[in-house]
Amino acid sequence: MTGFRAFFGKEVAETLHTWRIWVLPGFLLFSAVTAPLFTYFMPTLVDVLGGQGSGLSIQVPDPTAAAAYVEFLGNLTELVMLALVIAYGGIVSSEVRSGTGALTLTKPISRSAFVLAKWLSQLVVIAVAGVAATAICIGVTAALLGVGPAAALAAAAGLWFAFAALLLSVMVLLSVALRAPAAASGAGVGVYISLAVLGQFPLVSDASPAGLTSAGVALVLGEPTVWVAPLLTAVAACAVLLAAGLWLFSRREI
Amino acid sequence: MVAESLPVGSPWTIALLAVLVAVELGLLVWALVDLARRPAAQVTGGNRLIWLLLCLLVQLVGPILYLATGRVRAQTAAATTDRDHVPAAADALANERLAWAAAPFYGATGASGDRSAAPATGGAAVELSAVRKVFGQTAALDGLSLSVPEGSVFGFLGPNGAGKTTTLRILAGLARPTTGSARVLGHEAGGADTRTFIGYLPDVPAFYKWMTAAQYLRFAGRLFGLEGAALETRVAALLELADLRDVKTHIGGYSRGMKQRLGLAQALVNTPRLLLLDEPTSALDPIGRREVLDMIAALRGRTTVFFSTHILADVERVCDTVAIIDRGRVIEQAGIDDLRGRRGGLNRLVVEVDDPARLAAALTGQTWLRSLAPHESGGLSLSVDDLATAQRELPALIAHSGLALQRLESDELSLEDVFVDLVGKGRP
Numbered sequence: 110m111t112g113f114r115a116f117f118g119k120e121v122a123e124t125l126h127t128w129r130i131w132v133l134p135g136f137l138l139f140s141a142v143t144a145p146l147f148t149y150f151m152p153t154l155v156d157v158l159g160g161q162g163s164g165l166s167i168q169v170p171d172p173t174a175a176a177a178y179v180e181f182l183g184n185l186t187e188l189v190m191l192a193l194v195i196a197y198g199g200i201v202s203s204e205v206r207s208g209t210g211a212l213t214l215t216k217p218i219s220r221s222a223f224v225l226a227k228w229l230s231q232l233v234v235i236a237v238a239g240v241a242a243t244a245i246c247i248g249v250t251a252a253l254l255g256v257g258p259a260a261a262l263a264a265a266a267g268l269w270f271a272f273a274a275l276l277l278s279v280m281v282l283l284s285v286a287l288r289a290p291a292a293a294s295g296a297g298v299g300v301y302i303s304l305a306v307l308g309q310f311p312l313v314s315d316a317s318p319a320g321l322t323s324a325g326v327a328l329v330l331g332e333p334t335v336w337v338a339p340l341l342t343a344v345a346a347c348a349v350l351l352a353a354g355l356w357l358f359s360r361r362e363i
Numbered sequence: 364m365v366a367e368s369l370p371v372g373s374p375w376t377i378a379l380l381a382v383l384v385a386v387e388l389g390l391l392v393w394a395l396v397d398l399a400r401r402p403a404a405q406v407t408g409g410n411r412l413i414w415l416l417l418c419l420l421v422q423l424v425g426p427i428l429y430l431a432t433g434r435v436r437a438q439t440a441a442a443t444t445d446r447d448h449v450p451a452a453a454d455a456l457a458n459e460r461l462a463w464a465a466a467p468f469y470g471a472t473g474a475s476g477d478r479s480a481a482p483a484t485g486g487a488a489v490e491l492s493a494v495r496k497v498f499g500q501t502a503a504l505d506g507l508s509l510s511v512p513e514g515s516v517f518g519f520l521g522p523n524g525a526g527k528t529t530t531l532r533i534l535a536g537l538a539r540p541t542t543g544s545a546r547v548l549g550h551e552a553g554g555a556d557t558r559t560f561i562g563y564l565p566d567v568p569a570f571y572k573w574m575t576a577a578q579y580l581r582f583a584g585r586l587f588g589l590e591g592a593a594l595e596t597r598v599a600a601l602l603e604l605a606d607l608r609d610v611k612t613h614i615g616g617y618s619r620g621m622k623q624r625l626g627l628a629q630a631l632v633n634t635p636r637l638l639l640l641d642e643p644t645s646a647l648d649p650i651g652r653r654e655v656l657d658m659i660a661a662l663r664g665r666t667t668v669f670f671s672t673h674i675l676a677d678v679e680r681v682c683d684t685v686a687i688i689d690r691g692r693v694i695e696q697a698g699i700d701d702l703r704g705r706r707g708g709l710n711r712l713v714v715e716v717d718d719p720a721r722l723a724a725a726l727t728g729q730t731w732l733r734s735l736a737p738h739e740s741g742g743l744s745l746s747v748d749d750l751a752t753a754q755r756e757l758p759a760l761i762a763h764s765g766l767a768l769q770r771l772e773s774d775e776l777s778l779e780d781v782f783v784d785l786v787g788k789g790r791p
Contacts, residue, residue: 114432115585119571126573208569212629215535215563216586217555229428233417236424363537 112218113226120230132196133189134238140184141242145250148177174257177250178265178329185242185269186322190276193235194297197280199290200227201358206288211363220359228281228351235273239266258329265325268336271343272321276301278350285358318343387426394418394426397434406433486549488513488637488667489534494543496529496691503529504540505691511684513548513636514664518678518699519671521688522786527671528566530688531641534669535563548636559587562630566641568622572615576607576625579614580632587633601628604658619646627655638662640670644677656681675782689786702781710750715742715770716761725764731756742770 152169170176201224204210214223243266247259279300283293307319314320320339327334395418398411406414414433417425489511496504504526511517521527532538533545536553545552548560570579580598589597602608605628607621614625623646630638640659644652659668660681672678678685679699686696695702710733716722719742726732731749738744747753750773761768 112586115582117432118585119582123571123573208565208567209571211535211537211565212563212568212570212583212626213586215537215558215561216583216633217559217588218586219555233424233428237417362532362539 112216113222116213116218116223117226117230120226121233124230124234132192133235134241136189136192137185137238137242138245140181140188141245142249144181144184144246145174145177145253148172148180148250149253172254174250174254175329175331177254178246178257178262179326181242181246181262182265182269182322182325182329185239185266186272186325190273190301191298193273193276194280194301195294197231197277197284198292198294198297199284200231200277200280201284201354202288202290202293203284205361205363214363221355224281224285224355224358225351228277231277232274235277236270239270239273258331261328261331265328268321268325268328268340271340272318274347275318275321275343275350278347278354282350282354282357285354285361315339316342318346390426390430391418394429398429401434486513487511487546488515488548489517489669490544490546491530491533492544492546494530494533494540494545496526496533496538497541502691504533504543506543507688507691507693508543509686509693509696511667511669513667515683516659516663516668516681517670518682518685519669519688520673520675520678520685520782521671522673525688526691527688528641531563531565531639531669531671534637535561535639559633560636562633562635562638564623564626564630564638564640564643566645568626568629570614570622570625572613574614575612576605576610576614576617576628577602579625580629583629583632589632597632601632604628604631606654620648620651623647624651624655627658635666637667637669640668642672643670644672644674652677687782687785694785695781710747710753711774712745712747712750712753712757713738713740713742713770713772713774714745714757714761714768715740716766716768718766719743721764722761722766725760725766729756729760738774740770744774 149172151172155169199206204213210223214220243263247257247262250257276297280293280297283296283300284290287293287296304319307313307317308323314323315335316338318339320335321343324334324336324339328336395415398406398414398418401411403411414429418429419425487510489509491507491509494504494507495502507526507530519527519530529538533540534547534552536558539553547557550557571582574582577598580601581594584594584597599608605624607625607628610617610621614622617625623643627640627643630640638659643659644655647655656677659670662668663681663683682699684696684698685702686693688694714722715738719737722743723735726735726745731747731752733746733748735746736744745753745757754771754773757771758768
């Protein structure tokens, strides 16, 4: 694919040189540290707050490593995903709007390479940050609460990564289709909420990407779950969304 | 299988995990072995440590990424280490691309601006045939046709909104004609192969603000397949050319003129056969403008330069051929001298005598006289077929008629006169 390597390198360098580095990795690392801490101090917090109240007694289970992992996964699913949707609203369109894309695309880089390099570079950023955050979460949890089901957390993080890849693909398509980054982000939030709602229905959840996040939590808790179908459908959806984005971008005037 | 709940330790789960782990481990081993055996020069960026970390840290994606993009093909690597030798086994297009990329980009013909320099091949670098481009209800281009000879410096003139930028965007592959045909160097405009041979500078070039000029030029060069020493040599020369060698700040802090110069430098990074420039001098001060025009003139005969402008003095200074466009149509295309001559400009004389009516009568029957008209000065304006003969015989004729010669001079039409005359015709 002509020009892919050069443009991919530019995208990675741009992530490191600009504010983008602080968004997703920042949220991920923040969650990795705060989730175990929050879980560890939760009984104390409740105790302190309860003591100041009207005498209402709240029973909080003893903090465990698994609970910290679940808290971490919850943050990944909500906080980080919303950050992803907002940060990548202009993943393609911002270059077209600013005019930098015009200079690049008059050189021998194919439009497919242009879009794929953007997608893959951000996927790498998410993967690197995700691996680092998971490792940090396991480390901090081990220090505070002992070693939990780390392998299950790693598997759950893998499922979360698939979900992130899916949302990134959604954002690529939306950013190609809608010229305004804010409009793409708004539509992305809509897709995210739709997936969250669909995830509440077992039939849909078990056979679509909507079940990825709940499957991750179940893995950590050692509960039976369905994750193969959600994973496969997520991969297929990524391929379809990217193909649609590439097709649309190849026809678009810059 | 997938419809049922799978406990973590079920045989299906274990089998799937085993397959995934086997694939991942296989790719990891393949990538690591390749990385260890491959010379550093054949690894992208030459940095094996980064790839090693990426493969080890990023599950599955890292090895795939390295295997797909991190390895320089042997043929390309050979070209990287010795850019003077074009790979013999490459296809014709790749050979041509490398040859162009390795060629010197500037100065071979000097900055004389000699319009007699011969075009490269004599073929057409740009051919537009009945191109129509419609935006909603508005036709930006309305059956535009023109042909630009290869190696020429071609001025594309027109008032604001005439369709100049749209035409350039079509040639650069950023837009497509609604109908009609646009061909660049014999190929349909916009293809990746065609873009290998063109350089493009938009009217307001936009760059990645976090980069320096050198970083941007390196990035642009890499998009054309330049690497290693060849790339660094080209970047250094272009920085010198753009007078940005000592500027170390990020592009975000550049003035408009600096960005314009950088824009021109990036358009030359691939030694283009066709240089498309949209209003290249509009943001420059007089000195910068002169430098850019000298540079364009120096490219004559080696590179076809197609530049749009509304600064007629620029066109007169460097162009061989011009096309004047208005409302999406070419209303005139010719060599500059031809254009002025065709409209009676080159062979026009203004003569003032004490009795113009008697002179008009005396001129009747002169074979070198094409037409005669009153001039705004009160004298006569003569269009002549043979200027030298007219200049030789006219004073004698005046003297023979007993008239007193007060003024005799050639009155060349400027390009501006031609432009205003042509464009003004269609205006209310």
